[in-house]
Amino acid sequence: MPLGSQVNAEAVIGPLRDLYPYSPKYVEVPGGSAVGNHPARMHYVDEGTEDAVGPILCVHGNPTWSFYWRHIIEEMRTETRVVAPDHLGMGLSDRIPGGVKLEEHITALVSLIEQLDLKNITLVVHDWGGAIGFGAALARRDRFARLVVTNTAAFPTSFMPKRIAACRAPGAGRLAVQGGNAFARAATTQTTVIPLPREVRKAYLAPYSNWATREQVWRFVMDIPMKTSHPSWDALAGISDTLESLRDLPMEIVWGMQDWCFTPMFKALWQQRFPNAFVSELEGAGHYLNEDAPEAVISGIRRVRRAGSIGGEGAAR
Secondary structure: OOOOEOOOHHHHHHHHOOOOOOOOEEEEEEOOHHHOOOEEEEEEEEEOOOOOOOOEEEEOOOOOOHHHHHHHHHHHOOOOOEEEEOOOOOOOOOEOOOOOOHHHHHHHHHHHHHHOOOOOEEEEEEEOHHHHHHHHHHHOHHHEEEEEEEEEOOOOOOOOOHHHHHOOOOOHHHHHHHHOOHHHHHHHHHOOOOOOOHHHHHHHHOOOOOOHHHHHHHHHHHOOOOOOOOOOHHHHHHHHHHHHHHOOOOEEEEEEOOOOOOOHHHHHHHHHHOOOOEEEEEOOOOOOHHHHOHHHHHHHHHHHHHHOOOOOOOOOO
């Protein structure tokens, strides 16, 4: 039996049916070192019907959940299969007391990919989902065919916004993030150029209603490695060191240029590593790109799906 603390999915998504009309689906994945890698339930959305090009896998960051991908799911499920998981500790997935680290999130995502037998994947990543998604792509290179990068990183940097750094302050940071939900609340007002409607702000916060359900939000903030002694440094550095082995895959970089967290500097770092990527710079969009300009992300997904050949072999552009 899974050891993680289960989330009452109906209590979370019942009021959100108009915005998030999906039935919960789960797979059991390794729950991480905090629970001795005993199984935990990982929630995912699985919509549409897989076509010859292959499924889209959407990997969210912190403090979002699969709700973040709803515009992409609604538009693309008429063309193909779209899978959007919730990381362990996030969304409707099981809560893991003690939290889950980067390498363990990658292991959980790889387990989901293998159990759903996803092949010829178009990977779409955002925020902390970049490191997790690319970690999975490097671990199971044979299953990935195309890449879409949106306001994210998968490599160490020395840059951390003061607003994020404040959340890591000893004692006070945890009280603010896990106790007061300050990180997730601030994200609903500070990550877009176009203000989010009240019902959308509430939906982003819905899975994070108390101390226990917010733990992974804080753990994610603390899991950003800024020095070599950090427990997740080696995992992130390993991803960074091997990223360029994916250069043969078609890549789209779609970037909200008004992002104060993943600034245009990060876009430039992606371009250095993937000089053949097609780049869309959106001056009127912020960090939550799928809220400000979902049509641009959808266009990028469609373009890279046309560019990528079937079977996981990248097409040069």
